[in-house]
Amino acid sequence: MSHPLVIANWKMNLPSKGISEWVLNEMISSNEEKDFEEKTSFFKFMGVCPPISHLSELKTLMNFGHFGSQDISRFQDGAKTGDISADMIIDRGCTFSIIGHSERREFHNETNDVVSEKLKICLEKNILPVVCIGECLEDYNNGDTLDVLENQLKEIFSSIISENKLIVAYEPIWAIGSGKTPSAKEVNNIHQHIKDIVQSVANINDINIIYGGSVKRENAKTFFLEKNIDGALIGGASLNGREFLDIYNDFMETL
Ligand code: PEP
Numbered sequence: 464m465s466h467p468l469v470i471a472n473w474k475m476n477l478p479s480k481g482i483s484e485w486v487l488n489e490m491i492s493s494n495e496e497k498d499f500e501e502k503t504s505f506f507k508f509m510g511v512c513p514p515i516s517h518l519s520e521l522k523t524l525m526n527f528g529h530f531g532s533q534d535i536s537r538f539q540d541g542a543k544t545g546d547i548s549a550d551m552i553i554d555r556g557c558t559f560s561i562i563g564h565s566e567r568r569e570f571h572n573e574t575n576d577v578v579s580e581k582l583k584i585c586l587e588k589n590i591l592p593v594v595c596i597g598e599c600l601e602d603y604n605n606g607d608t609l610d611v612l613e614n615q616l617k618e619i620f621s622s623i624i625s626e627n628k629l630i631v632a633y634e635p636i637w638a639i640g641s642g643k644t645p646s647a648k649e650v651n652n653i654h655q656h657i658k659d660i661v662q663s664v665a666n667i668n669d670i671n672i673i674y675g676g677s678v679k680r681e682n683a684k685t686f687f688l689e690k691n692i693d694g695a696l697i698g699g700a701s702l703n704g705r706e707f708l709d710i711y712n713d714f715m716e717t718l
Pocket of ligand 1: 634697
């Protein structure tokens with residue numbers, strides 16, 4: 464079964480020209496000649512996480528790719544106002560979920576323990592988790608990146624044993640939305656380290672590591688060309704369907 468590796472995270476935004484323009488004119492127009500089967504196969508590594516309120520609209524226009532949520536509740540059900548459960552996102556057609564995004568950590572005080580609870584729910588419910596980790600600028604400047612990531616991974620993964628597939632998204636906080644990025648070579652080395660830690664702590668073998676933080680058309684391919692960079696999580700640039708598609712095409716060319 465294929466799974467998303469180039470993922471659009473719209474956050475609490477909608478494409479400026481609207482969802483139908485994003486899909487029909489920016490995304491599909493250059494693939495118009497492809498039939499349904501071809502589209503399904505071509506877009507098998509694409510994932511989109513719109514605000515959950517707009518998922519149905521997107522799905523009626525886009526019958527290819529994978530759909531995900533930007534977060535899930537750490538609870539299964541009940542009196543948890545504002546939360547959306549794993550079962551609810553499955554019911555809406557989501558096959559994967561971002562968890563532990565730095566904006567959840569910053570604005571909703573999510574800790575590694577909370578992320579670990581969400582990870583367990585994803586694995587239990589067969590939702591592909593996209594687990595976000597990353598260091599702040601100070602840690603990066605002090606050369607502490609690997610220690611910080613190791614600590615995050617140990618706290619999130621220590622009690623996990625699973626044969627399910629999972630994705631870790633390495634997202635340096637200082638790179639998100641800033642236009643700055645580490646070099647592709649640096650990211651490549653960090654991803655190797657992440658893979659080694661997850662495998663040693665959690666006994667999970669089926670893992671992909673994707674990069675997120677100011678990925679744009681201009682820099683995407685340099686990341687995709689690296690051996691340990693399996694894809695990308697894309698915020699700002701994904702709001703433009705044409706740019707997101709160009710990034711996706713670059714990814715497909717490096718396979
Ligand atoms: C993100 O928030 O996950 C992200 C990578 O954002 P951007 O691409 O805008 O840096």
